[in-house]
Amino acid sequence: MFQYKKIERLGIITLEKSPANSYDIHFFNEFETILNTIENDQNIAVLLLKSGIPKFFCAGADIKVFASNTVVQNNEMVAKANKIAKIISTSTKIFIAFLNGHTLGGGLELAVACDIRLASNKKFLIGLPEVKLGLMPGNGGIPRLVNAVGYSYAFEMVVSGNPINSEEAFRIGLVHKLYDEKTAEEEALTYVKNLSKGPKTAMATIKQTFAEGVGKNIQDFLQLETNMVKTLYDTFDAKEGFQSFIEKREPKFE
Incomplete structure (x- = not known):
């Protein structure tokens, strides 16, 4: 489900859970193990989180699993998702998410837990559509989205459930840097490598x-x-x- 490699002071986690990097409890258990390894590595300064799945960064919870789970099981999964987001947001490392595909629900909550977000300008959706399932974000997405873009933009995104594209995300400050899709991955890697050389x-x-x-x-x-x-x-x-x-x-x- 994950690939992890180091390039000097930079760590790179690649999400690889077909078809959409949708998560379940097993996804988070493996993720937590990798994050703990990274946190204990004193040589790592910056961590890049990206997807190896075409068209998706992360689509959030696996809806089929969520629908078949008991309430207790879903509460456990939400608690684990919150734990992962907290590990990222309180880590001593600088976490950077590279968005190059659909970033929805818990996928966006994962991205806003990161310190910096980079994106390609190719066509994909970014949003919190939970309200369309009769729910709301529960992995820390609301307060972190408010911190990122302010109350007004965050409220409309959450209450409508309507997604935006990467260009709009850049305009409102949700994405820090926007790259042309032809060179996005190369430029993002250059950015994080340079940042990883810092103190x-x-x-x-x-x-x-x-x-x-x-x-x-x-x-x-x-x-x-x-x-x-x-x-x-x-x-x-x-x-x-x-x-x-x-x-x-x-x-x-x-």
């Missing part, structure tokens, strides 16, 4: 600062930022950053 400790601290600061009043957020930057002054990477600047060379971060 791991500083990037992890930035992620933590954003996560803890959102929702605070401005004074508390400012104090948090002050406290967090103080933890970086004496690190190897900060010293290397200053020294490489003085010596006019590329930094070699830990």
Whole structure:
């Protein structure tokens, strides 16, 4: 269901569960094992999450499985989905989702748990259609979508269940970078490789600062930022950053 490989400080997870990367409890159990391995790998700075299935990033829950499950089984699957999203959103690694196919329901919830979203401009759907099944998102999709695009856009997407395309997702800020479909995968890989060369400790601290600061009043957020930057002054990477600047060379971060 998954392929995992490392390229220096970059980890790449490829979703490969035909035909649409729809998930069930077994999918999440295997996913969790991979994520735990990555979190314990101190050399990894950035993780790219992408699909190896044509036309789909992830279609969310396997509807046939969901329909045949008991309520208890579905609650267990939702709890596991939430756990996976939390692992991603609280990880010390920077998670990047590359969307190059339909990203629906729990698939979008997985994408918004990531820190950065890249996409191809080819024609595919992005949305949270749960309301059309008499349900609503339950894997953290609503609050994370609000954080990504704001209350107004998020509410309309969720209450209507209507999907958008990648160009609209880019326009509203759901997708950070949009690439031409002919070169998208190559450009996305270049982007994540470059990011993975950055200072791991500083990037992890930035992620933590954003996560803890959102929702605070401005004074508390400012104090948090002050406290967090103080933890970086004496690190190897900060010293290397200053020294490489003085010596006019590329930094070699830990």
